[in-house]
Amino acid sequence: MTPTLTRALPDNDIQTRSVFWWMVVTTLLLLIPLTARAEQTIISHAYSYFGTPKYGADFPHLDYVNPDAPKGGEIVIASESGTFDSFNPYARKGVAGALASINIERLLTSTADEIGTSYGLLAESLEYPEDQSWVIFTLRPEAQFADGSPVTAEDVVFTHNLFMEQGLISFREGVSRIIANVEALDPARVKFTFQPDGSVRDRISQAGSTPVMSKAWFEKTGARLDESRLEQALGTGPYMLDSYKINQRIVYKRNPDYWGRDLPINKGRWNFDTIRIEYFADSNSAFEGFTSGSYTFRVENSSKEWATSYDFPEVRSGQVIKAELHDGSQASGQGFVFNMRRPKFQDIRVRDAIGLMFNFTWSNEALFYGIYERVNSFAENSYLEATGTPSPEELALLEPLADKLPEGALGEAIMAPTSGARQFDRKNARQASALLDDAGWIVGDDGIRRNAKGDTLRVEFLTFSPTFDRVINPYVENLRNIGVDAILNRVDTSQFVDRRYAFDYDIITDQLAFGYEPGSNLAQSFGSKEAAVSVFNSPGVADPAVDELIDMIRNAKSKEDLVIAARALDRVMRALKIMVPQWYKDKHTVAYYDQFEHPDPLPPYDLGYLDFWWFNADKAAKLKADGVLR
Numbered sequence: 001m002t003p004t005l006t007r008a009l010p011d012n013d014i015q016t017r018s019v020f021w022w023m024v025v026t027t028l029l030l031l032i033p034l035t036a037r038a039e040q041t042i043i044s045h046a047y048s049y050f051g052t053p054k055y056g057a058d059f060p061h062l063d064y065v066n067p068d069a070p071k072g073g074e075i076v077i078a079s080e081s082g083t084f085d086s087f088n089p090y091a092r093k094g095v096a097g098a099l100a101s102i103n104i105e106r107l108l109t110s111t112a113d114e115i116g117t118s119y120g121l122l123a124e125s126l127e128y129p130e131d132q133s134w135v136i137f138t139l140r141p142e143a144q145f146a147d148g149s150p151v152t153a154e155d156v157v158f159t160h161n162l163f164m165e166q167g168l169i170s171f172r173e174g175v176s177r178i179i180a181n182v183e184a185l186d187p188a189r190v191k192f193t194f195q196p197d198g199s200v201r202d203r204i205s206q207a208g209s210t211p212v213m214s215k216a217w218f219e220k221t222g223a224r225l226d227e228s229r230l231e232q233a234l235g236t237g238p239y240m241l242d243s244y245k246i247n248q249r250i251v252y253k254r255n256p257d258y259w260g261r262d263l264p265i266n267k268g269r270w271n272f273d274t275i276r277i278e279y280f281a282d283s284n285s286a287f288e289g290f291t292s293g294s295y296t297f298r299v300e301n302s303s304k305e306w307a308t309s310y311d312f313p314e315v316r317s318g319q320v321i322k323a324e325l326h327d328g329s330q331a332s333g334q335g336f337v338f339n340m341r342r343p344k345f346q347d348i349r350v351r352d353a354i355g356l357m358f359n360f361t362w363s364n365e366a367l368f369y370g371i372y373e374r375v376n377s378f379a380e381n382s383y384l385e386a387t388g389t390p391s392p393e394e395l396a397l398l399e400p401l402a403d404k405l406p407e408g409a410l411g412e413a414i415m416a417p418t419s420g421a422r423q424f425d426r427k428n429a430r431q432a433s434a435l436l437d438d439a440g441w442i443v444g445d446d447g448i449r450r451n452a453k454g455d456t457l458r459v460e461f462l463t464f465s466p467t468f469d470r471v472i473n474p475y476v477e478n479l480r481n482i483g484v485d486a487i488l489n490r491v492d493t494s495q496f497v498d499r500r501y502a503f504d505y506d507i508i509t510d511q512l513a514f515g516y517e518p519g520s521n522l523a524q525s526f527g528s529k530e531a532a533v534s535v536f537n538s539p540g541v542a543d544p545a546v547d548e549l550i551d552m553i554r555n556a557k558s559k560e561d562l563v564i565a566a567r568a569l570d571r572v573m574r575a576l577k578i579m580v581p582q583w584y585k586d587k588h589t590v591a592y593y594d595q596f597e598h599p600d601p602l603p604p605y606d607l608g609y610l611d612f613w614w615f616n617a618d619k620a621a622k623l624k625a626d627g628v629l630r
Contacts, residue, residue: 043127047108047208048117049201050517050559055111055119055264064113064603065268065612071254073615074274075596076295080465081493082281083247086228090167092501094228095494097250098277099610101211103146103235107137107156108208109265112606116517118208119265122151122236128204134193135204136185144259145214146240153184158215166225170534174524178206199554202520212236236260238270250277268599271614283467290591293629297592297609302467306589307369318594319628325588328604331380333513335579336461336475339505341531341540344457348406348577349439353432354459354507355580357478359419364583366423367470372583376415378573379514381586384563386413386570393564397552398571404545406575414574416581423474424481433482441483449483458485460506464496468509501535510538512579517559518566522550526573539578546572593629595620 046053061067079098086094089101108118108126120126123137143151160182164172178198183191192207217223217234232241238260242253252275260266278295280286287305290298291312300306314320336358338345345351360374377385389412390398398410408414419425433443441449441457449457459479461472472488479486491499499505515521524534527550528542549569556562588607598613623629 041127041129043125045125046117046119047126047204049205050116050562053117053119054114059264061264061267062111062113062269062612064599064601066599066614067268069268069271069612069614070617071271071614072273072617073595073620074276075272075297075610075613075615076276076278077297077299077610078286078289078295079277079279080281080283080286080467082279083493084250084279085246085494086230087232087241087244088223088225088227088229090163091224091226091228092168092497093226095497096228097244099239099250099252099275100232102239102252102275103232103237103241104211104213105236105260106209106211108205111265112603112608112611115605118205121260121263121265122212123208126204126208132194132200132203133196134191135207136189136191137208139188139190140260141188142259143236145217145234145236146255146257147214147234148257149214149216150187151212151236152187153190154187155215156190156210156212157182157184158218159213160210162213162218162225163211168535170524170530170536173530173533174520175206177523178202178520182207199520201556202554206520238266239275242274248279250279251275269612271612272610273615275610283465293593296629297596298590299607299609300589300591303368303371304470306371310591314593314628315591319623319626320591321594322591323589325590325602325607326604327586327588327607328381329606330382330384330513330516331375331377331584331586332511333378333380334375334509334511334582334584336507336582337510337512337539337579338507339503339538339540340542340578341503342506344455345506347439349435350441350457351577353435353439353482354479354484355577356417356428356432356435357425357482357484358417358475358580359423359425359428359478360416360583361419362421362423362425363471363474365421368583371589372585374416375581375584376574377413378512378570379566380584382516384514384516384518384566384570386567386574388412390568390571391564394568394571397549397565397568401545401548404543404548405572406545406577409545409572409575413571414577424478429478429482436482436484443483447483448485456485457483458487458506461486461488462496462499462505462508463488463490464493466490500538503540508538509582510579512539514566514570517562519554522553522569526550541573541576541578543572543576546576593623595623595629 045057084095084097086096087100089096105122107123109121110118122139122143124140125138126135128135139151145151178195179192180195181193185191194203214234223229238254238258239252240255242251244250254270254273278289280289283302287309289295310322315322338351340346364370364372379385390410417428419428436449440451443449476486476488512525524530524536526537526541526546528547530537531540531542549565549572552565553562553569556565595616596613597616
């Protein structure tokens, strides 16, 4: 669809004023540049900075859904975190229940078959000038909260201000650099005005991602965004909280009066009547729960379970489907992340040495049954991944920063260390030991490394998941063999969250992928200004070359420029060795009782089992008749 162009016209009320004032105003208007009086604006149903939206304004439904998918039934999934004590996903305090934000919608939304485009959800249209200095969203007249009250521009303004006053500091810092002001022009229109020096590319997408909650609900309840509570804020989404039992289960029900059920963007989606989450203390009990039918859909994240445990009778009979479905998504950038706020990890030689002692080759064969590939890039499995030596275009960005770059950033893209078939790789151990010696961490008579001050090189792997024990324990053993006082400390979920947000850790597992069209998110994840406060910057990256490359990415004028700058940043980030890369696979490994169906083919960027899968009542009845499910 071609966007509509409109022109701002002189105020008609001027004609009713006195001749004198007309002459004054006319004179003043003559002093204003013509371009300011004839500002062009773009009005559209969707937004894409780099390209044309795939779906026009009159699209009937998304290509990858079944628009005739039946509504009904229940899908039951599991949580292995063992606990929750809040339904406020935006607070540092408490552990939010699974899917706690399922009832919250935004002005714009994305799709699972397109990168970089947002479509109107709560907003039916958006209007903005060519310089994107502001944007006006016009809300859908039918949009309403779960209690039937209408969504207004005041609700949008209130929610934005609430996040800026009570949201996470890192979020407030990032958004305040993009959005200068939000105002309600009338009940249906809300205007975002942007900071003049903020990234143009991030402006409208950031404004469109604003979650919207009820101003009246917050005023009535006195709830705060920074406090835990066992109640969802009033939202507009297709599901709402039905019931819960602390640390046992949560049930969300589809709102039968959901305002957006007939929108083209929602056709064939949100098909289950209820979504239930069963809580388990650990992965072992969760798997046993699946085999007994306590829940009906499982995304399998354990390669061991996938390879060895799916031989129970229901799988053999076909009553439980075991499937590997293609995943075209960028890898998550998962790794053992160093907290570089701690002095011992500020020396790249220490980080490099610790990284050498994780043996992925052995782990993949002995623990993962050969199912995974090694993560090397922060944009693995995507077009943003740096490969080989820098292109001339990348060098044009990197060479002016040469005196700020880490070693290796201008050569072949840094790859994760390789290891031999045995758990303890002696060649890597010799190299790691030499690095630690050079860094001043010397092995004492007790076999433990200490620096000149007598401090022990102690390294704690902090985790809450017992699944990782079998991976981390051999890693710890390898490190202890070269004198590192390494330990695994598994804590409960609430302790992990508290320590994670307080930056009280040595090494944690985190996911640091760039995303497909990175922008201001990189400043929150890797920028110097955010390093002290951003929970998204788990490694505490504060590097001048990284900052400059992030600015280049944020200010890229074309997709080509973005790709070049992102690849250059990938090279630098890999050379900094801020994490020990872990693993990924390019397929979804799922198992489910044979009562669910999905579109074929699936879209490339989302499995969507809670979104656009559906329930087959006849198959479910057969499973119950056969005694497989109660």
